[in-house]
Amino acid sequence: MSQVTPAPAEQIVEPRIDLGGALDRRGFAWALFEWARNPYYILVIIYLFAPYFAGIIGNNMLASGELAGLDPEAARKVANAEGQATISSLVKYAGFVAAFTAPILGAALDRGGRRKPLLAVFLGLLCVMSFSLWWIKPDGSGMPIWMGMSALIIAAICYTYSEVTHNSMLNANGRPSSLPAISGLGLGLGNLAGAIIMAFIVFAFAMPALMSWPVSQPLFGVNVLNGEHQRLVGPICAVWLAVFSIPFFLYAEDGGTKGANWFVAIRNGTAGLARTLRNASDNKNILKYLGARMLYADGMQALLALGGVFIGLYLQWNVVELSAYAILASLFAFGGGIVGGWLDGLLGPKRALMLEITGMIATLVFQLSISPQSIFYGLIPNVQLWDGPVFNTLSDVVYLSSAAFIAVTATASISSSRTLLVHLAPKERVGEFFGLYAIAGTVTVWLGPLLVELFTSWSGDQRVGMSAIGILFVLGLIVLTTVDSPRHPAVDD
Numbered sequence: 001m002s003q004v005t006p007a008p009a010e011q012i013v014e015p016r017i018d019l020g021g022a023l024d025r026r027g028f029a030w031a032l033f034e035w036a037r038n039p040y041y042i043l044v045i046i047y048l049f050a051p052y053f054a055g056i057i058g059n060n061m062l063a064s065g066e067l068a069g070l071d072p073e074a075a076r077k078v079a080n081a082e083g084q085a086t087i088s089s090l091v092k093y094a095g096f097v098a099a100f101t102a103p104i105l106g107a108a109l110d111r112g113g114r115r116k117p118l119l120a121v122f123l124g125l126l127c128v129m130s131f132s133l134w135w136i137k138p139d140g141s142g143m144p145i146w147m148g149m150s151a152l153i154i155a156a157i158c159y160t161y162s163e164v165t166h167n168s169m170l171n172a173n174g175r176p177s178s179l180p181a182i183s184g185l186g187l188g189l190g191n192l193a194g195a196i197i198m199a200f201i202v203f204a205f206a207m208p209a210l211m212s213w214p215v216s217q218p219l220f221g222v223n224v225l226n227g228e229h230q231r232l233v234g235p236i237c238a239v240w241l242a243v244f245s246i247p248f249f250l251y252a253e254d255g256g257t258k259g260a261n262w263f264v265a266i267r268n269g270t271a272g273l274a275r276t277l278r279n280a281s282d283n284k285n286i287l288k289y290l291g292a293r294m295l296y297a298d299g300m301q302a303l304l305a306l307g308g309v310f311i312g313l314y315l316q317w318n319v320v321e322l323s324a325y326a327i328l329a330s331l332f333a334f335g336g337g338i339v340g341g342w343l344d345g346l347l348g349p350k351r352a353l354m355l356e357i358t359g360m361i362a363t364l365v366f367q368l369s370i371s372p373q374s375i376f377y378g379l380i381p382n383v384q385l386w387d388g389p390v391f392n393t394l395s396d397v398v399y400l401s402s403a404a405f406i407a408v409t410a411t412a413s414i415s416s417s418r419t420l421l422v423h424l425a426p427k428e429r430v431g432e433f434f435g436l437y438a439i440a441g442t443v444t445v446w447l448g449p450l451l452v453e454l455f456t457s458w459s460g461d462q463r464v465g466m467s468a469i470g471i472l473f474v475l476g477l478i479v480l481t482t483v484d485s486p487r488h489p490a491v492d493d
Helices: 025-047 049-063 072-109 115-135 145-168 176-211 233-244 246-251 262-281 284-314 319-347 349-368 394-424 427-443 447-459 462-480
Strands: none
Touching: 025 049, 025 115, 025 145, 025 176, 025 233, 025 246, 025 284, 025 319, 049 072, 049 145, 049 284, 072 145, 072 262, 072 284, 072 447, 072 462, 115 145, 115 233, 176 233, 176 319, 176 394, 233 246, 284 319, 284 349, 284 394, 284 447, 284 462, 319 349, 319 394, 349 394, 349 462, 394 427, 447 462
16 A cells, blocks of 8 residues: 655744844844934935835926916925825835735745845845835826836835745844834834935035035935935935845845745645734634724825825925924934834833833824914914925924924834733743734735725815724724733743
8 A cells, every 4th residue: 555645744843042132233133224224214214215105206297288277386286286196196006015925925934944035035126126216207208107107116015025034024123022122123224224315315415405505415416306315315315225134144044945836835825824823813802902903004005105295295395394304303213113112111111012002193183283374274364474485384393393292202102012922822822922013014004095095085185084084093903902912922032
């Protein structure tokens, strides 16, 4: 009789338990990766390139004559709304792809081969797409709009894939009790790097063109009138990523299985994903938490991704003003992780997270109360404060001050979210639920941009479009209130 060879047992890489903390060489290398990668999101997606690209969409609409029957102010408002809706649509399409593929990737990573080569592929594509943004010119003589949109979508997908892959390596680069500190350090370094590059753009190009200071004219012959300083962030972020990701590849622990077959891993990962979801349903408490996170995290991502487009078009801020807002937000975000950790210890992670989400809701309501005409929904009229080139009205200054609140609350919520999962997950299944946690962050990433796009298109008003984000925050907060959280974490020091 022939013998049936049993199928080999599925291999899942167990996290190492002999690792150190955030300042250990491996833990710090893992955190430094966000110093290398996160500036792309901060500069390209949020503050500088996306408003520039949205402005091109709006200007093309104006130039087409489609809005010829409207007065100039109304036409500009409609064109700006179209630009915001287009950027929302790009984020939405990238989110759709991530929703259907990133969960399978995350499950396969636990069963596949070496992760660094795969991550290098994602980063290589991200660098190429980021560098190509230089050729998106306002006069249409460079890369066509459709190619620019494609580059942004591909880059967004690669950014998500790199995030899932990088997160899957966290357990392999620090002991369980150090994971929040390592994660928080990465968030802080990423925001600090974004602030540094932003400051360079401002002082080297934008301010010399605006006020001939600190040098008489932009460095390297950059033509600010042609948007070259905003297009330049693509190549800068590409080179920055390529250079500063080197320490990660040299010193961070891979965590994968050498020689494993990725095709088998994808097949087993898909089956494992189904099992993980079934196991998660046995723990309704964690399932409710992950459902809450899908909602409020998607709202936060939409607020961050579309906030720069909103203020750039709605308040008509120039690059210096946008950059000042971004630098202020990045510096406060650097301390947001520390605030989140402090609130976790003071209130417990669930109460801390509820407070942080409430803070984001309050900040959104406050920001949407500011218009070029008034503050607090018409209660206080806007006035001119000075004749300078930046922040010359009360609305500008008040909106600028809100950067600190959204930066602290958003970053602290990321820190508290990860800590809460450690509190909720059974000690022997922390790694498994961190994988499910990563999946929960990708499944509905398209929902916020879709709501903003729909609300903006239906109303023709940017403020109405951005208000849709508040729905996700409120729903997430309501679901979070039903989660039971123990005071002490499942993972001991």
